[in-house]
Amino acid sequence: MLQRISLTQFLIGEQRAGRVSADLRLLLEVVARAVKAISVTISKGALAGVLGEAGTENVQGEAQKKLDVIANEILLQANEWGGHLAAMASEEVENVCQIPFDYPKGGYLLLFDPLDGSSNIDVNVTVGTIFSVLKNPAKKDADPVEADFLQPGREQVAAGYAAYGPSTQLVLTVGKGTHAFTLDREMGFFVLTHPYMTVPDETREYAINASNERYWEAPVQRYISELRQGKEGPRGADFNMRWIASMVADVHRVLTRGGIFMYPLDEKTRAKGGKLRLMYEANPMAMLIEQAGGAATTGRQRILDVQPQKLHQRVPVILGSRAEVERVTSYHNV
Ligand code: AHM
Ligand code: MG
Numbered sequence: 001m002l003q004r005i006s007l008t009q010f011l012i013g014e015q016r017a018g019r020v021s022a023d024l025r026l027l028l029e030v031v032a033r034a035v036k037a038i039s040v041t042i043s044k045g046a047l048a049g050v051l052g053e054a055g056t057e058n059v060q061g062e063a064q065k066k067l068d069v070i071a072n073e074i075l076l077q078a079n080e081w082g083g084h085l086a087a088m089a090s091e092e093v094e095n096v097c098q099i100p101f102d103y104p105k106g107g108y109l110l111l112f113d114p115l116d117g118s119s120n121i122d123v124n125v126t127v128g129t130i131f132s133v134l135k136n137p138a139k140k141d142a143d144p145v146e147a148d149f150l151q152p153g154r155e156q157v158a159a160g161y162a163a164y165g166p167s168t169q170l171v172l173t174v175g176k177g178t179h180a181f182t183l184d185r186e187m188g189f190f191v192l193t194h195p196y197m198t199v200p201d202e203t204r205e206y207a208i209n210a211s212n213e214r215y216w217e218a219p220v221q222r223y224i225s226e227l228r229q230g231k232e233g234p235r236g237a238d239f240n241m242r243w244i245a246s247m248v249a250d251v252h253r254v255l256t257r258g259g260i261f262m263y264p265l266d267e268k269t270r271a272k273g274g275k276l277r278l279m280y281e282a283n284p285m286a287m288l289i290e291q292a293g294g295a296a297t298t299g300r301q302r303i304l305d306v307q308p309q310k311l312h313q314r315v316p317v318i319l320g321s322r323a324e325v326e327r328v329t330s331y332h333n334v
Pocket of ligand 2: 091113115116117281
């Protein structure tokens with residue numbers, strides 16, 4: 001019989017190899033359980049009455065979908081009692097989420113975007129959960145404050161996302177490669193299906209919201225215009241474009257078959273610093289992409305080296321196949 005490696009087995013292997021502590025293993029198992037619960041809820045869709053607006057706004061002033069609120073609750077409740085976390089932070093919550101005082105605290109900080117791409121949820125397109133794990137630098141018994149979270153992405157001890165698509169996949173790194181696990185719904189656990197994913201160096205596929213073209217900076221205008229000129233242009237090759245408007249789905253495609261994903265700085269988002277959030281979108285995706293041999297920059301700096309100033313900070317994101325990311329970055333640096 002085909003030997004199947006479950007997420008649990010994989011994590012025990014990582015623990016034995018000294019890359020994962022017992023608490024981090026528990027943390028990742030709990031996140032995987034929460035992701036299963038979110039997957040089940042999402043897949044019921046209209047039957048469970050979970051689609052549509054929640055009628056509330058989050059800290060970013062964005063209208064929340066019912067599923068944004070449900071996914072956030074599932075992640076918070078699953079993770080608060082295990083004793084592995086010092087605190088959490090969520091896209092949907094303004095301040096640090098403390099562990100209730102009647103539960104023990106651990107040494108890790110968990111950050112997440114509970115339901116990324118939720119504008120796609122009502123049209124039944126792939127959405128996801130993105131998460132990042134840091135060590136808590138503060139004393140164990142003190143309640144962590146925002147400053148404890150403000151560590152550059154290179155300090156992440158684990159990062160991952162779940163993609164809720166035709167199948168549910170959990171993509172994970174603990175600092176040695178990027179691995180994808182597929183949820184076996186009948187058995188109820190994740191199975192390692194894509195060990196050591198690699199982003200090909202070269203690509204002929206790009207992802208950007210082209211409706212923002214008139215707001216882009218000159219380096220991005222130049223790069224995309226060269227791609228669009230295809231065989232007749234300076235690149236001498238045709239490029240294909242894809243934009244799902246679900247970062248998880250777009251990055252998953254890049255991880256699976258290569259490509260470049262861009263949400264660059266533009267005049268629309270300049271005042272906010274960019275569109276995507278540094279700490280629970282850009283950083284975990286950058287770690288996953290780098291661990292798969294790709295690159296991730298803001299256009300001007302490696303994402304994992306950005307020193308965060310605040311929890312909900314936004315940054316420009318350019319990630320994927322190394323040669324293409326380096327080219328766009330070099331256009332910014334001329
Ligand atoms: P969200 O976290 O509120 O869902 O926003 C992030 C999403 C990303 O998944 C996606 O890449 C981007 O926003 C799409 O933005 P746009 O609608 O401007 O194309
Ligand atoms: Mg998001």
